[in-house]
Amino acid sequence: MSYQEEFTRSIEQPEAFWAAQARRIAWYREPRRILDRDEQGLYRWFGGGQLNTAYLALDYHVQQGRGSQPALIYDSPVTGTQATFTYSELLNQVARLAGGLRQLGVERGDRVVIYMPMIPETVVAMLACARIGAVHSVVFGGFAPHELAVRIDDAQPKVLLTASAGKEVDHVIDYLRIVDAALAEARHPPSACVVFQRSFHRAALRVGRDWDWDELAAGASPVDCVAVEATDPLYILYTSGTTGRPKGVVRDNGGHAVALEYSMSAIYDVRPGEVYWAASDVGWVVGHSYIVYAPLIHGCTTVLYEGKPVRTPDAGAFWRVVDQHDVRVMFTAPTAIRAIKREDPHGQLARRHDTSRLRYLFLAGERCDVPTLDWARRLLDKPVIDHWWQTESGWPMLANMPGLELLPIKPGSAGKPVSGYDIQVLDWTGRPLPPNQEGIVAVRLPLPPGCLPTLWNNTERFFKAYLTDHPGYYVSGDGGYRDEDGYFFITGRVDDVINVAGHRLSTGTMEEVIAAHPAVAECAVIGVADELKGQVPVGFVTLKVDSQLTDEQLQREVVALVRERVGAVASLKRVVVTPRLPKTRSGKILRRIMRSLAEGEAYQTPSTIDEPAVLEELADSMRRQQLPGALPQTGEAT
Ligand code: COA
Ligand code: AMP
Numbered sequence: 001m002s003y004q005e006e007f008t009r010s011i012e013q014p015e016a017f018w019a020a021q022a023r024r025i026a027w028y029r030e031p032r033r034i035l036d037r038d039e040q041g042l043y044r045w046f047g048g049g050q051l052n053t054a055y056l057a058l059d060y061h062v063q064q065g066r067g068s069q070p071a072l073i074y075d076s077p078v079t080g081t082q083a084t085f086t087y088s089e090l091l092n093q094v095a096r097l098a099g100g101l102r103q104l105g106v107e108r109g110d111r112v113v114i115y116m117p118m119i120p121e122t123v124v125a126m127l128a129c130a131r132i133g134a135v136h137s138v139v140f141g142g143f144a145p146h147e148l149a150v151r152i153d154d155a156q157p158k159v160l161l162t163a164s165a166g167k168e169v170d171h172v173i174d175y176l177r178i179v180d181a182a183l184a185e186a187r188h189p190p191s192a193c194v195v196f197q198r199s200f201h202r203a204a205l206r207v208g209r210d211w212d213w214d215e216l217a218a219g220a221s222p223v224d225c226v227a228v229e230a231t232d233p234l235y236i237l238y239t240s241g242t243t244g245r246p247k248g249v250v251r252d253n254g255g256h257a258v259a260l261e262y263s264m265s266a267i268y269d270v271r272p273g274e275v276y277w278a279a280s281d282v283g284w285v286v287g288h289s290y291i292v293y294a295p296l297i298h299g300c301t302t303v304l305y306e307g308k309p310v311r312t313p314d315a316g317a318f319w320r321v322v323d324q325h326d327v328r329v330m331f332t333a334p335t336a337i338r339a340i341k342r343e344d345p346h347g348q349l350a351r352r353h354d355t356s357r358l359r360y361l362f363l364a365g366e367r368c369d370v371p372t373l374d375w376a377r378r379l380l381d382k383p384v385i386d387h388w389w390q391t392e393s394g395w396p397m398l399a400n401m402p403g404l405e406l407l408p409i410k411p412g413s414a415g416k417p418v419s420g421y422d423i424q425v426l427d428w429t430g431r432p433l434p435p436n437q438e439g440i441v442a443v444r445l446p447l448p449p450g451c452l453p454t455l456w457n458n459t460e461r462f463f464k465a466y467l468t469d470h471p472g473y474y475v476s477g478d479g480g481y482r483d484e485d486g487y488f489f490i491t492g493r494v495d496d497v498i499n500v501a502g503h504r505l506s507t508g509t510m511e512e513v514i515a516a517h518p519a520v521a522e523c524a525v526i527g528v529a530d531e532l533k534g535q536v537p538v539g540f541v542t543l544k545v546d547s548q549l550t551d552e553q554l555q556r557e558v559v560a561l562v563r564e565r566v567g568a569v570a571s572l573k574r575v576v577v578t579p580r581l582p583k584t585r586s587g588k589i590l591r592r593i594m595r596s597l598a599e600g601e602a603y604q605t606p607s608t609i610d611e612p613a614v615l616e617e618l619a620d621s622m623r624r625q626q627l628p629g630a631l632p633q634t635g636e637a638t
Helices: 003-012 014-022 053-066 087-103 120-132 145-155 175-185 213-219 254-266 285-297 317-325 334-343 370-380 459-467 507-515 551-565 591-599 613-624
Strands: 035-037 043-045 070-076 081-086 111-115 135-138 159-163 192-196 210-212 233-239 247-252 275-278 301-305 327-332 360-363 384-386 422-426 439-444 473-482 488-493 497-500 503-506 520-530 534-543 574-577 604-606 633-637
Touching: 003 014, 014 035, 014 254, 043 254, 053 087, 053 120, 053 254, 053 285, 070 087, 070 120, 070 317, 081 087, 087 120, 087 213, 111 120, 111 145, 111 175, 120 135, 120 159, 120 233, 120 285, 135 145, 145 175, 145 233, 145 247, 159 175, 175 192, 192 213, 210 213, 233 285, 247 254, 254 285, 275 285, 275 317, 285 301, 301 317, 317 327, 327 334, 334 370, 360 370, 370 384, 422 473, 459 473, 488 497, 497 520, 497 534, 503 507, 507 520, 507 534, 507 551, 520 591, 534 551, 551 574, 574 613, 591 613
Parallel strands: 070 301, 111 135, 111 159, 135 233, 159 192, 192 210, 275 301, 275 327, 327 360, 360 384, 534 574, 604 633
Antiparallel strands: 035 043, 070 081, 233 247, 422 439, 439 473, 473 488, 497 503, 520 534
């Protein structure tokens, strides 16, 4: 079927379309209703259906004769380890850990926080939760104790699973120290921690709180899958919103499994038995969907890579993995390709490996610049497909869908709407805009299966954050436009969320941390374009009159504070001390202008500015910090 026919059917007859897709997975009990709304007005897919996501990912395949097929290849250049787990082996480990969790009192509906590095045990942990109907919440390893504590307090887990250590390129991350600090801060700490001991860094366990992972699993009896409702939560994944408090995106079981299974054939065009590799981290949604759940539900072999695109040991690492493990479809973030391109611009390292069996490279997580896309396309001589999605959607919203039909690729565009997503560009009043006019990218309700049904324990925030501004639509938070051929171009966030090396971060969170510094009177954090990471945060601060600190001291302290409170992943390296921040007459900080100044872009002084002279002071301060600090063009903007 052509893309257009399939897409049209999915929009015109959503229930018939998704009922057909739902037949592709093995239910314990078929859904009674395809789509309905609950008493709060939330859409629910596949009500009355019962299933188990871990069953679909493991047991089902073993029953179908895939037991000896590799399910997971662990490739860890940072520790010099490789290991392969068949579907049967992974199932055994999952069933045992699930038994261990049960012994600790975890039952269906209980939450389990997973704070772990990129090791097979993390995948085992997620699937073990799914097996017993517990709700996991994976927290990315690059977050600091405070961020972990905030998530613990919101999810209120019964148990926390962690490892003794993580390994970055040249340093060891002491996970248990971070967990200790987070639990000391948390108001709702879990009653038990299960610690996987890594051989290069064993941790001392706390008696009464900590359990040794291997001992717990070895002493437990394997348990079977529990039937859960299609609408029961599978996981919570916290993502950055515009305030300092992260949003707990909820994923249900039924819609998620159906959507992911559909995506593997229709979008990624990969077949059961083939190797699929998402070079991301299980701490992000890409890792949840395309390292763990989708490849396994589809019967593929997934690759879990504990390394970087460069420096482990060089910029040929990705192509080595593709060649060695026979990867047919790959997915990563543009920033990783930019890092490789910078170190191997002529592809000399790439040519040492045979990438000819790879069919597609998919990119997402941030806007992909055209030179990066072109470079990858020339290097691999394969379609390189930019596609757009969010933690909230859980699977792509815009893409090229070669499993249906490979459409011509337009560099700079994230493609056309994926089946089920009626995507519109709206103006500020909520009216759909014609082609080539930039506005807010929104999806007409209902969202297809797999997308968030709500936010954890906060349906009010769910409505307010996504559905209230433009009734009838889900507002994505991204801006963009559509061309006359129906291709969409995402131009960036319209809120205070930034994207650093494919990691979604909130400037609000960083501002809260900086504002707590005793010498800081006022602050703002903005995302500034960066050649490698897409964007990096830059802090702007004004000092209290009695501050005795030099600018250099203040900068050092603020950088250290953000690292300590938010985590190294924030990558805040630059702080500009300035006499005043530019504001409107009503006191709103003019961030857009600050970004133009910092990126050296021409801009016009807004008519709403309180004191235009502030911009010149700010430009001076920026130049002292090696930022361009552009000056205004003549003329006044409104
Ligand atoms: N646990 C602990 N710390 C982590 C971490 C993790 N899982 N991931 C990153 N960090 C730390 C890094 O060690 C680094 O710390 P440092 O400042 O002490 O060096 C910091 O966070 C920033 O890391 P990163 O953003 O990875 O920057 P980098 O300079 O080390 O590497 C890239 C740059 C482009 C190679 C890297 O960002 C990358 O591979 N990006 C791809 C991102 C991706 O896959 N995103 C998922 C969306 S699909
Ligand atoms: P996350 O929720 O962490 O996956 O981040 C989602 C955000 O990343 C989106 O709202 C976009 O701002 C950005 N993003 C993801 N994919 C793309 C893409 N292909 N093009 C442009 N921006 C993207």
